[in-house]
Amino acid sequence: LLGAPQPQPPACVAGGQGPVVGAPGTREAVAAALAAVAPAVSGLDSESIGEYLAVLGLVLCNGSIEFAAGNAMRHGEAKLIAAVAEPAAAGLLLQDAAQGAAARPWRKRVPRWAAMLRLNQAVMWRCSQHAFRAWATVSRPELHTHVQLPAPFLALTGAMCTFATHPLAAVRAEAQPLLDGVVKRFPVAARPTIPHFLAALSGLPAPDTLSSVLARAQAAAGPDPSTSAAALAAAAAGVDEAGAVTAFYARLADAAESATPAGGSSTGAAAAAAGAPAAGAAASGSAAGGGGTQAEEDGRVDGAVRALSHCLSYWRLVFRDHAAFAAMIHALLASRVHNSHQAQAALSGLLVNYVSRFLTPPAMTPATPEWSDLAARVLRLAQPEVLRSSWRYSLTANVLALLLMPSPAAGAPALPFVRHILALLRTTMLPLRQLGAGGLVLVLTRMVEFGESNAAIEAEVKAWLAQAGSGDALAAYLAADHATLDAQEAARDKRGATLLEMQARLMGMGHDELLLKVVAASLDRLQRWPEGGTPDWQPEAVRGGLFVVPHARLVALLSALAPGEAVAALREPLERLANVAATQQAAHTGDKADQGAACEAMAGLLAAGAPFLASAPAGGDGAWAAGLLAKQLQAASLELSEAWAVCARFALRGLMDACTPPSGLHHLVAAGRVRAPVAARGLTPSEAQAGLGHVLHTVLGSGPTLAVTATAGGEAGSLPVQIKRLRAAHQCCRELTGFSPSAGLPPQVRAFWGTMLGELRTALDHDVMSLRQQLGRTMGVLLTYFGVTDKGSTGGASADGSPIKVTADPAADGNDVEMAEVPGGNGRGAGNGSSGGAVMVVVVPTPGQLEEAAHALAQQLVNAVAAATAEIQGMRTAGGAAGPSATVGGSTGAAAAPAAPAAPAAAAAGCPAAKGGQPHPAVWRAASHEAAEPAAAAPAAAA
Numbered sequence: 027l028l029g030a031p032q033p034q035p036p037a038c039v040a041g042g043q044g045p046v047v048g049a050p051g052t053r054e055a056v057a058a059a060l061a062a063v064a065p066a067v068s069g070l071d072s073e074s075i076g077e078y079l080a081v082l083g084l085v086l087c088n089g090s091i092e093f094a095a096g097n098a099m100r101h102g103e104a105k106l107i108a109a110v111a112e113p114a115a116a117g118l119l120l121q122d123a124a125q126g127a128a129a130r131p132w133r134k135r136v137p138r139w140a141a142m143l144r145l146n147q148a149v150m151w152r153c154s155q156h157a158f159r160a161w162a163t164v165s166r167p168e169l170h171t172h173v174q175l176p177a178p179f180l181a182l183t184g185a186m187c188t189f190a191t192h193p194l195a196a197v198r199a200e201a202q203p204l205l206d207g208v209v210k211r212f213p214v215a216a217r218p219t220i221p222h223f224l225a226a227l228s229g230l231p232a233p234d235t236l237s238s239v240l241a242r243a244q245a246a247a248g249p250d251p252s253t254s255a256a257a258l259a260a261a262a263a264g265v266d267e268a269g270a271v272t273a274f275y276a277r278l279a280d281a282a283e284s285a286t287p288a289g290g291s292s293t294g295a296a297a298a299a300a301g302a303p304a305a306g307a308a309a310s311g312s313a314a315g316g317g318g319t320q321a322e323e324d325g326r327v328d329g330a331v332r333a334l335s336h337c338l339s340y341w342r343l344v345f346r347d348h349a350a351f352a353a354m355i356h357a358l359l360a361s362r363v364h365n366s367h368q369a370q371a372a373l374s375g376l377l378v379n380y381v382s383r384f385l386t387p388p389a390m391t392p393a394t395p396e397w398s399d400l401a402a403r404v405l406r407l408a409q410p411e412v413l414r415s416s417w418r419y420s421l422t423a424n425v426l427a428l429l430l431m432p433s434p435a436a437g438a439p440a441l442p443f444v445r446h447i448l449a450l451l452r453t454t455m456l457p458l459r460q461l462g463a464g465g466l467v468l469v470l471t472r473m474v475e476f477g478e479s480n481a482a483i484e485a486e487v488k489a490w491l492a493q494a495g496s497g498d499a500l501a502a503y504l505a506a507d508h509a510t511l512d513a514q515e516a517a518r519d520k521r522g523a524t525l526l527e528m529q530a531r532l533m534g535m536g537h538d539e540l541l542l543k544v545v546a547a548s549l550d551r552l553q554r555w556p557e558g559g560t561p562d563w564q565p566e567a568v569r570g571g572l573f574v575v576p577h578a579r580l581v582a583l584l585s586a587l588a589p590g591e592a593v594a595a596l597r598e599p600l601e602r603l604a605n606v607a608a609t610q611q612a613a614h615t616g617d618k619a620d621q622g623a624a625c626e627a628m629a630g631l632l633a634a635g636a637p638f639l640a641s642a643p644a645g646g647d648g649a650w651a652a653g654l655l656a657k658q659l660q661a662a663s664l665e666l667s668e669a670w671a672v673c674a675r676f677a678l679r680g681l682m683d684a685c686t687p688p689s690g691l692h693h694l695v696a697a698g699r700v701r702a703p704v705a706a707r708g709l710t711p712s713e714a715q716a717g718l719g720h721v722l723h724t725v726l727g728s729g730p731t732l733a734v735t736a737t738a739g740g741e742a743g744s745l746p747v748q749i750k751r752l753r754a755a756h757q758c759c760r761e762l763t764g765f766s767p768s769a770g771l772p773p774q775v776r777a778f779w780g781t782m783l784g785e786l787r788t789a790l791d792h793d794v795m796s797l798r799q800q801l802g803r804t805m806g807v808l809l810t811y812f813g814v815t816d817k818g819s820t821g822g823a824s825a826d827g828s829p830i831k832v833t834a835d836p837a838a839d840g841n842d843v844e845m846a847e848v849p850g851g852n853g854r855g856a857g858n859g860s861s862g863g864a865v866m867v868v869v870v871p872t873p874g875q876l877e878e879a880a881h882a883l884a885q886q887l888v889n890a891v892a893a894a895t896a897e898i899q900g901m902r903t904a905g906g907a908a909g910p911s912a913t914v915g916g917s918t919g920a921a922a923a924p925a926a927p928a929a930p931a932a933a934a935a936g937c938p939a940a941k942g943g944q945p946h947p948a949v950w951r952a953a954s955h956e957a958a959e960p961a962a963a964a965p966a967a968a969a
Contacts, residue, residue: 051251057085057178059249061241064185072196079189079200086182087207089157096151103143111136158211172214177240177258183208183215184241187222191329193322198329202336209339216339217350218267221274223340224353226330227373228281228360229323233274239265275353281360283407320366327361327369331376345385348396354380355400355426359407362419370418374540377422381544384429392432392439401430401439405446410453421457424450425541428465434473434480444469444483448490452499459503460542463580464549470583475701488588497595500581501603504623510571511619549576555676556761565757567669572622573629578676581630582704589636589706597650600627604658621666628655629673633680635709638717652720659728659754660747667750675757677721680704682765685714685772719774725754726778731785749797755782756804763811780871782808783879790890805883812880 060082067078083090136144162168172180186208189201209216218235225232232238243261247254334340344354358380361373390397406412407423431443443465450462470487472478490496555575556563567573585592604624628651631637637648655677658670683703705714729751759782762775771779786808789801871879 053085053088054176054178055251057176057182058244058251058254060085061178061181061185061244062247062249062254063245064182064188064241065245068188068192072194075189075192075194075197076200079197079204082182082186083204083207086179086186087158087204087211088160089154090207092150092154092157096147096154099143099147099150103140103147106143107136107140110140169212169214172212172218172236175212175215177255177262178244180215180218180237181240181244181258183219184222184235184237184239187219187237187333188241190333191223191226191326193319193325195325195328198325198332202329202332205333206337209337213339213342216337216343220334220340220343220350221271221353223330223333224278224357225274226326227357227376228278229363230274230277230281230360233270234265234267235271236262236265236267272349275349275356278353278356278360279403281363282356283403284360323364324366324368327364328372331372335376335379341383345383346387348387348390348394351387351390352396352400355404358426359404359419359423362416377425378540378544381425381429381541386430392436397430398439401427401442404430405442408446410450410455410458421461421541424458424461425545428461428468428545431465431468433478434469434483435478437480438482440469440480441482441486444486448486451503452495456503456506457542460507461545463503463507463576464545467549467576467580467583470580470587474583474586474704477702484587487584488591491584491588491591491595497597497599500596501599501623501627504574504577504581504626505603505619507577508571508574508619508622510574511622512571514570546576555579555679557764565668565672565675567625567672572618572666572669573625573672573676574622575676577623577626578629578633578673579704581627582633582680583630585631585634585636586704586706589634589639589708590642592634593631593636593642596627596631600624600631601654604628604654618666621662622669624658625669625673628658629676632673632677632717632721634704634706635681635684635714635717636706638713638720639706639709640713641708648717648720652724655721656724656728659724659750662750664746664749667753671750671754671757674721674725674754675761678718678758678761679764681714681718681721682762682772682775684709685711685718686765686770715772715774718772722758722774722778725751725758726781728754745794745797749800752797752800752804756800756807759804759807759811763807776871776876779808779876780879783876783883787879787883787886790886805887809880809884812877 060078063078067075070078169175175183186201186205189197190205192198192201209219215237218237221235222232222238239261240258243257244254247257344350358373358377361369364370364373392398392401404423404427408420408427410420412420412423427443427446431447432440434440447462447465447469450458451466453459453462469483473480473483556565565573568575581592581596603620632648632651632655636642637651642648655670655674659667659674662670680703684705729747758778762778765771765775782804786801786805
């Protein structure tokens, strides 16, 4: 459509339309003069260099001053117009009634001078944009190679790289924004300048790129344009930039694998290891890596880190070109030659930035030889014994190996990485074990949940689990990796020190901790549980670090891929960690970590359903797992009971996913794809429902029911058991509310709901505050889930927002009686199925009956509140009539405490608010409070 392509003139630095300012070639002459004096200026003081850089910015970043002025004018103009503009609504008041409503448009009016100011700002901004990219045309919107740039401009760009890595921090701070502007204006300038910064990272001499050669040629030829033009042309003709850069990248790869002598010179060691010629180092000088003082080396590293971190064009080049991608990895590994603290701190920041931005070049796949060579080199360096002298870079190599690991669908190239991460789980260094566990979660997630099959990886994982000591190694890792619990325990008994210690830990976080945090943040997206908007949605054991969700998910994934091997490997360590004596005596951080590891391992095994498989070791009825869970729910201390309650909740979620159709946004992967549940291979829905019944039956049978006996709180010593049982039931209730009954709930879940609703109706008048608080939370969860509303006295259907509908005729709802055979006992004995082969009759309520029970519970709560309010009002009135000195609750005074009313309203309503003619203990406490402060308590009583 545009016709034959027209020959393109060389790109000019500025100017293309409008009046010509100055003679043509003026900017090129100024650029040549500035490049010629750059070596002399670099040795001056920071103030003189700052003046030089200001002039240099006018040449390289044309239009930047106008752009800054236009932005400043835009902000000022916006404030002025906001102050003087007439609102649009005021136009209605100015309409002439005789001319009609269409006389004046409804718009915002501004003064004429404000409109001129806005026009001036728009013109200034547009001129700056044109000056910044004056060379762009319709047929050439972007330059394709840096050779299209004028030679003086390239020479000045090479000089700018030298100032960006200057030893003086003030000079680097002024040169860095100018370099960003140059590379932003001409992205093609990133390719010839990035080797300069990679050489600074690795301590190697920089290669002879076109910009650096032209900079040296311009400095040798002088500022005279008549003589420097020929010198620049001759220098450019003799440059083999591609060959020089290729040779430099090869030296980078050698430097990445070379060891640094202890106490040796960093730059000299790298240059010797890479075989860099001495002549090239001497020609490049100190700015190119040929040696220098420690301050010069630190300045080069800091400047290179700033340039690579802040400029987006460099990141685009690294993650799009496979040669630059490999060179960046080699430079990061070779940067261990720098020993100073300043250089290491800067390099740590660059590595964290690189990991958070990591992308693989599109053309670099596991089938290409470039990827194979890079992967083999990184895996070789990631072995713990290779870089043992440089622990930080051993961790870095393992992080890079984790990032380079291909998906299981790639086939054979993924197997060496899986073998490596499995070997890391047996090392003695916790950070390496953490990386190994993270890599294993990535691989297993893609295989189990996303359906990527790889028979070789599956066989490798099964073989690793079958090895002697694998279960012990995994359990030891789970127990050791409780950093949040360690921090919580360290801050215990230190009033107000938790936040301060957390801040100090964050500010003093080392390289390995920061790097692992970045990696863990990416993995947390795959294993976030439970789903919720805020951290407060998580259980207390998860927030406190006693139950680590990634640990349980790791065990669940292993159990899903290799159920038989996982049960055989983890059963003995699990029973050793979760013995009753250790559970009751867990008071120290190490003991709690062991109990946390047992919770996580048990949760993972149960969630995948591995103990309930027919082919599982020791039967497949899961009796040993359910029995162990029951013992821990009963014997654990109150502090550890929260972790075991979360264990039951996690197991419940996995089993529900296995026996119910997927629902919710967390199951969606892409159009037409659903994220598969983490369930054991071969687990049938009937086996999953049997496991679900085991878990729910274990939770309900872990203590006495909530029925109140004659003794307050039940039998002697049963209160802690009741609290632990209610905690576990509360966690199960919270997890079950995430499953909509519209698709049909399993009969075991409906039986659980019926049992909980029935027990809560008999537990409204407990005397113990801790138990009542837990009851209130559980009641709130149930009533919110069932969508209880006021139905009146005649019944009827529930509100439209209720997830469970009530049938039109509640009397027609029958009971679903199901016979469920229990193949084996639960290990607790005393008639609870220890002999095996028993038959359990489950009376399953229908959804309508569950709704009716929830409404009855809500009505009972309303009656209790009404009765308590009536008693409080009566006591307040009696207390006021007795005089100002009368008190309630047994305190001394001139008048005796009034007698408590018998609460006939509560008795008539059948509410357990009054027992034996005496008011509920909560009523006495409220009355005491109101007697002390009647004015403040009146609004609360009315509410």
